[in-house]
Amino acid sequence: MVTFVIRRLLLAVLTIIFVTLVVFFMLRTLPGDPLLMVLSRDRYTSRTPEELEILRHEYGLDRPVLVQYASWISGLFRGDFGKSTYYIDPVNQLIARRLPVTLYLGLSAFVIANLIGIVAGTISALRRGKKVDVLITVLSNIGITMPIFWMGVMLIYIFGFRLGWLPTNGYTSPFDNFGLSIKQMIMPVACESVFAIGAITRQTRSSMLEVYRQDYIRTAWSKGLRERVIVMKHLLKNGLIPIATLSGMQLGYIIGGAVLIETVFNIPGMGRLSVDAVRALDYTVVEAVVLIIAIIVTLVNLVVDISYGWLDPRIRYS
């Protein structure tokens, strides 16, 4: 098990090194000059080329790309993401303010999606062909086809404006005003989780049906075990591996979806930050956001990989 974990860790580190390479060089090789955005921020409409060069030097953008990469990486190790060309605040502070918001909403959506998805998928499989199964299958298919930003717009209209039950936008920390925070969270979390609920339900259903055909389940029934014991001890435990793979992927999708949902609900998280930074051609902020999200996704995949080894001992030795 230890060698297995170490091998996976090394692969994850290698992946993250590639992530930094991709992020950095993709942004440097594509056209677009962030300094023009600095100028528009400062409202300097007429700068001479010399002044532009001074500014370029100030941001270190006149150095060779490899040197820029090396200094970016060494900054990362010191926890310094660099100087934004668009925002006045240092990138670290921007991230520190916004990452918790995205993680709070995203992880809530992730947990809810797993709970609902696994329970609904299991019920659907156990009651195959019944009305409940049909209903769950239809709903989960709607979940994976609905554009989440459209769902957001519709929810805002119905629950925000027509019924007036929920606030239509914004974010409040649960430590400042718990009631308001929960109310503001309901719609965004529903939108962020809806795709994952559908996907996990579908995967759970098919993986449970697959396990259900196995001989040991028939044996368990014929031993006279109760349904609850069979489901919890035999069915779920054996069906969990494909669900774990899919569920790990969902966290990435949820955080990707935050780009849209935070825009719809005007939430000051990483998603909104990335949209604003991309529009402003702010390399440093885009690099930081994309890198952090990619690291989170890589770590989640690592956890999923390791959990395979734990769920199914056969995998450790292959």
Add this chain to the structure above:
Amino acid sequence: MTSKVNFELLKAYESPPRVSEFRRFVRVFFGRKVVLFGMVVILLFIMVAIFAPWLAPYDPYTPDLDNTLSMPSTQHLLGTDAIGRDTLSRLIYGSRTSLLVGIAAIGIGATVGLFIGLVAGYFGGLYNLIIMRFVDALMSFPMILFALTIAALLGGGLTNIVIALGVGLVPIYARLMCGQVISVKENEYIVAGRSLGCTSWRIMLLHIIPNCLPPLIVMVTLMMGSTILAEAGLSFLGIGISPPGAAWGSMINDGYQRIRTYPLLSFSPGIAIMIVVFSFNMVGDGLRDALDPRLRGTL
């Protein structure tokens, strides 16, 4: 001890009657009503996109300032937008954007992914390690964020959206292809080909690719839905087709801007996206089940 041949027992060991792979495909694929529904919708969707100029009742770009934000009526079946353009006509023209971006982006992603996966899987070793780490790195970016970054740097416009989504799709196909190649290259006919002196490229192009195609075709259909959703998301964010061009995502955003007074603008494009994405998903599921050799016997 004379042994008598037990014919009854032998019969049990005979393999089940051979079913033509093609017949099984037809039976499984067309056996489900929902797959048929999906096929019909996809055909309609393609027809609408092709014949948009003939089907649309109005010009989707001409403003009509006397009829802004009108409710559905016999003149404008789905109403009009903020500058009086007919919603139904824009919806019809929007199908072109979705279809075009979907096909082109997947074309790029699947082709590039196929060759990257082929090289990684066939040559293995260091090639595999480096290429697959690269693919893992690309996969750890949420597709929409990745496409957003590329699109913003290249500038808006349909071509750049296609490139952005296409690049985002590459890792999915590369990984799938790599896994396929690794299992296909163990077959005896590959060893036979090599012992006959075939070059690596000949083996890869003529023997490996055709045998890896079925799951790839399934993935092409399945990703069509996700790509249309991603394109809609990008045009919702205002990165994508430039105005006055019609795209379903940007139409939803038009309604979002007027959500207090006229949210109807958002409603129909969302429904259109759902119906089309649902159809591609169902046809993809149907193809997967019909082409999956492991399900032979059960389906």
